Amino acid sequence: MIALATVLAIRFRMTLPIFATAGDILENTALASVFFLGTWLVMLVYFGAYELDVIGAGTEEFKQVVNASVFTAALVATMAYLMQYPLSRGFFVLYFPLGVMTLLLGRLVSRRVIQRLRSAGHLNSKVLLVGSPIYIAEIHQVLARESWLGYQVMGCLVPAVHAGPETISAGVPVLGLIEDVRAVVDEFSPDIVFFTAGAVKSSTALRRLAWDLEDHAHVQIIVAPNVTDVSSERVRIRPVAGLPLMHLGRSRSQLATNDAKRAFDLFGSLAVLALVWPVLLALMLWIRLHDGGPALFRQVRVGRQGAEFTCLKLRSMSIDAEDRLAELEARDHVLFKSTQDPRVTRPGRFIRRFSLDELPQLWNVVRGEMSLVGPRPPLPTEVEQYEDDMLRRLNVMPGMTGLWQVSGRSDLSWEDTVRLDLYYVDNWSMVQDLLILARTVTAVLASRGAY
Structure with missing residues (x-):
């Protein structure tokens, strides 16, 4: 996408009548474009645009692409000024808007492909739900409805007080008790252990369960608070004295x-x-x-x-x-x-x-x-x-x-x-x-x- 933006920017700079004669722009920009491409990719990596947990859903991926692109543009402009490099201003003005557009378009297309593959049963992550049956049923309903997220529930762990049935009301197989999380992970190798509300009685118990899984590098731990249908713009996580406090913004109906x-x-x-x-x-x-x-x-x-x-x-x-x-x-x-x-x-x-x-x-x-x-x-x-x-x-x-x-x-x-x-x-x-x-x-x- 960045290479495509480079070609388009050079072509438009040399052909659009609003710009002056091209001169030696092609030679200068062709040499600098290699540096631009490498710098842009490094910034995308640095800003987390390739992290797996942001790809495929939510707006964080697009925010990181835009933030990395703005930082790259500022860095390129500063370096060109300090080094007195003869960079075409017309090329610069065309290059970064075109680059952002092509990057976002590429991300959007890849997201649609990923979501269709997930809905068809591919690229899914095996999920082990942990918590009380009522909360497991609620989370399972959401994950089943939004199949494009790629979360395939393989089973659940419940507290001892709910032991007995082979499945809960949502049809999720019960693979054991919450205390057996380490043994169940060893046996079934889930990709994600999803702790719902009611999974543990205290934060200390949750910390100990996480310790049990720390040698399973491939297993991702997700903790779902008892909050649903809240956009990311209204949620702010603020660690205070070791407590990850979740601040919920007011309803935006006004x-x-x-x-x-x-x-x-x-x-x-x-x-x-x-x-x-x-x-x-x-x-x-x-x-x-x-x-x-x-x-x-x-x-x-x-x-x-x-x-x-x-x-x-x-x-x-x-x-x-x-x-x-x-x-x-x-x-x-x-x-x-x-x-x-x-x-x-x-x-x-x-x-x-x-x-x-x-x-x-x-x-x-x-x-x-x-x-x-x-x-x-x-x-x-x-x-x-x-x-x-x-x-x-x-x-x-x-x-x-x-x-x-x-x-x-x-x-x-x-x-x-x-x-x-x-x-x-x-x-x-x-x-x-x-x-x-x-x-x-x-x-x-x-x-x-x-x-």
């Missing part, structure tokens, strides 16, 4: 309603409307000519703090859709969509496949009733069935897209939809919004969960 997000929503929605209005007009005309009904479907939805508003969508169902609702099977949870809904019209199937029916909601965003990114806007009847935890979804603006959409949309269970929406509310960040918008494009083009 930040998700700030002026910066509103400005981004306003300018973003207006920009998209300026680009797609011909497509929107053509779709409205198609729907109107198909059966003579209205092109827009208006429905009351619940927004922030329970305020109701009229949500706009392109009509994808027949005019008598509400009267024909009884034809469908009974709802099995609050959120309902049928994969074979006979009320969907021919234009409706097309616009639903690519989520074009939601384009009019850009006007809801302009009016301040919705956001580009946020939880799904619920119906008043759905809100009436909400439990206390679900009401937290109403702390932020509902969105045209969100974690629920990029994670499968209608293919998700109701529980997973709630979990993702609550995660978004508590862990909001502008970077996460941008990532969700980028993932929305691929989710829409792939038509995942759209019907």
Whole structure:
């Protein structure tokens, strides 16, 4: 990736008309590029960008790549100045932004490949869970659901009070008692020993268990606190007097309603409307000519703090859709969509496949009733069935897209939809919004969960 950036930077420096004549730039930069490449790779290693525990998941890998790249750029600029090396400023300006872009792109592609291989059963780490059955079941559920993480649970160790059953309720084989961790590791050779909540009665007991495994260099020890669905931005580990204290930042639901997000929503929605209005007009005309009904479907939805508003969508169902609702099977949870809904019209199937029916909601965003990114806007009847935890979804603006959409949309269970929406509310960040918008494009083009 760095070599590719070098070639591109040299080529653009010599061909783009905004720069002066090339002169001897090619000779100078070709000689210096070897030093740049070596220095950049050393900095990537130094900043930990090749550590196995950051590759494949989380944002730490990308942060380390960016940090190493910025440090390399500063180092190169300083060395060129002190040594009075005739380095082309145009090349320098092109080289590092191109290098960061190609490095991040390469990391993203490799991450997708790794995650697909892990989901297919390759490159997995064998995990031995240690703790109380209730916590083991919870962790196992998460690891099984997120198979792309590459954690394959091989069994568990439980306290003596829970000894007896060959498996716990989650279907995880019980390989022994917690006190037998050394013998079980010797016999089954796991890659990771995962201590959940309830694994030990004291920190001293955990330290002794770690001592038992210190001669197993290939075994990684992971300790999971009794905390879930918290983003890394809200977690800070601070060692104090030998205690690794975990500081949890406050919920970011208030930040998700700030002026910066509103400005981004306003300018973003207006920009998209300026680009797609011909497509929107053509779709409205198609729907109107198909059966003579209205092109827009208006429905009351619940927004922030329970305020109701009229949500706009392109009509994808027949005019008598509400009267024909009884034809469908009974709802099995609050959120309902049928994969074979006979009320969907021919234009409706097309616009639903690519989520074009939601384009009019850009006007809801302009009016301040919705956001580009946020939880799904619920119906008043759905809100009436909400439990206390679900009401937290109403702390932020509902969105045209969100974690629920990029994670499968209608293919998700109701529980997973709630979990993702609550995660978004508590862990909001502008970077996460941008990532969700980028993932929305691929989710829409792939038509995942759209019907």
